[in-house]
Amino acid sequence: MKDETQDVTFQLHKEKMDITKQRVKTADVRVYKNTYTEVKQILVPVIHEELVIEKKGLTPDYPDIEVTRIPMSEERIEVTLHPTVLHNTKVDTQQFEEVVQVSETLKEEKLRIETIGDIKVEVVDTPSDL
Numbered sequence: 001m002k003d004e005t006q007d008v009t010f011q012l013h014k015e016k017m018d019i020t021k022q023r024v025k026t027a028d029v030r031v032y033k034n035t036y037t038e039v040k041q042i043l044v045p046v047i048h049e050e051l052v053i054e055k056k057g058l059t060p061d062y063p064d065i066e067v068t069r070i071p072m073s074e075e076r077i078e079v080t081l082h083p084t085v086l087h088n089t090k091v092d093t094q095q096f097e098e099v100v101q102v103s104e105t106l107k108e109e110k111l112r113i114e115t116i117g118d119i120k121v122e123v124v125d126t127p128s129d130l
Contacts, residue, residue: 048074
């Protein structure tokens, strides 16, 4: 009987983890000022001055009173609007760093040998990077 041996090669695999980061746009932000209008009504007393001429009839045939009014002066309302600063608002972007824990299950294949019978197995350690 001829001694036949067969060479069998196994490729054992081990998963390694590579971590990469990618910047992703999460929102669009638009900052702007908006102007609102409000109608205010205020009562303001004003004075005007008139020359009043009254002409009275002196006889019973002319009992009417004739009144002539001549405007001489008046107060006119002038409204002046002036802007006032309510507050200063600063808008800026800031970056914050945080540490996030990443967990992943990695697979590793190991060669396993089962023997049948009374066989002496000798294991020789070799570097694992080969």
